[in-house]
Amino acid sequence: MxxxxxxxxxxxxxxxxxxxxxxxxxxxxxxxxxxxxxxxxxxxxxxxxxxxxxxxxxxxxxxxxxxxxxxxxxxxxxxxxxxxxxxxxxxxxxxxxxxxxxxxxxxxxxxxxxxxxxxxxxGTPHLLTVGSLSIDRRSNLVQRHGQTLVLHHTALQLLLLLAEAWPRTLTRSELVERLWGASPPESDPLRTHLYTLRQVLDKPFPVPLLKTVHGVGFRLEADT
Structure with missing residues (x-):
């Protein structure tokens, strides 16, 4: 919270x-x-x-x-x-x-x-949908085009933050604060987790969902 x-x-x-x-x-x-x-x-x-x-x-x-x-x-x-x-x-x-x-x-x-x-x-729905992406927050089941995506904890939390904010752009500092609070790691873990998320969320599909908004941050963009 x-x-x-x-x-x-x-x-x-x-x-x-x-x-x-x-x-x-x-x-x-x-x-x-x-x-x-x-x-x-x-x-x-x-x-x-x-x-x-x-x-x-x-x-x-x-x-x-x-x-x-x-x-x-x-x-x-x-x-x-x-x-x-x-x-x-x-x-x-x-x-x-x-x-x-x-x-x-x-x-x-x-x-x-x-x-x-x-x-x-x-009143928030359990099922989040952004284009071909669906996330069931009760079971943590993530699917794209009906294909189940396997995400580890931090990458899943990162995706949930982006999906809940959609279509708004989240800044890098906002994501770091939401994921790690007032004591983030000294390294740049967000870069690593963004890369991991892209490998699972976007690499197998022709149209990427995760967009970098240069100078602002990151957001999801519906593909359908």
Missing amino acids: RVLVIEDNPVLRANLELLFAGQGIDSRFAADGLSGLQEALAEPPDVLVLDLGLPGLDGMRVCEQLRARSDRHVPVLMLTARDALEDKLAGFRSGADDYLVKPFAGAELVARCVALSQRHRA
Whole structure:
């Protein structure tokens, strides 16, 4: 799970970083509304934890802009000291999925983030299709033109990321972060796994699915 926290209090940011790291959750942070919104749009997290009293662009506006401009639904948990019913209702009207009042228990925040990420995936189909490619996420069965493709763990995870993002292009840094979190290997393992994936996914077939978008990243391109 990848969590983006938009919070201007440096002490709380540090505490949340420790909390999420202790649970094995990959967390990123922004200190103001505008930069946080830009990051959420550029690399959508699995859950956005959003303060309301932010400099530049407050949390309500961030949520509204995210809902208007994002190409997917990003679960939003508003984390704020505003405990009045009117504030909570305003938060939900702006597009929030959940609302937690400060002070809060760290275990509850983590539990709510996990629940939001799972709820967001609840309506996602098990079968992904991109052109001649099909991926069954329950069985990890990958087929192209009806032919079963055998992929080891990392290459399969890489293909799943690309298929779930399709037709969007994923940047190299986004793929590395999603595959290895905040501690990627010192070498360049992505190059190796891309090569391995291409050997299985594209080499046996006349039309490649995996495309390099020069200067941007990588994406799948439907062949039918």
